Amino acid sequence: MICAQDYPRPLNLVIYRSGLILHEVTPEFGIFWDWAFLAKGLNFAACKGFSHGTDLASCAPYDTNTGRKVPPYVPGEKHLPG
16 A cells, blocks of 8 residues: 555566566565666566655565566675575
């Protein structure tokens, strides 16, 4: 659920390759705050959280080719997936 803000909110993350949609990821709650490719593009991480009032965000890594989640990613940790 999202409050009725009057500004754009990133509700979906769409991964493209060569102009074709590979995957569309929607957070279970809130909005996407950040995302990044990892492991030279083999994985991507998407960080979701509430639009107001908290610094709590959770990040989940995905396999770019399959769109499936891979082991957890925590920002700032030295061991990244892949």
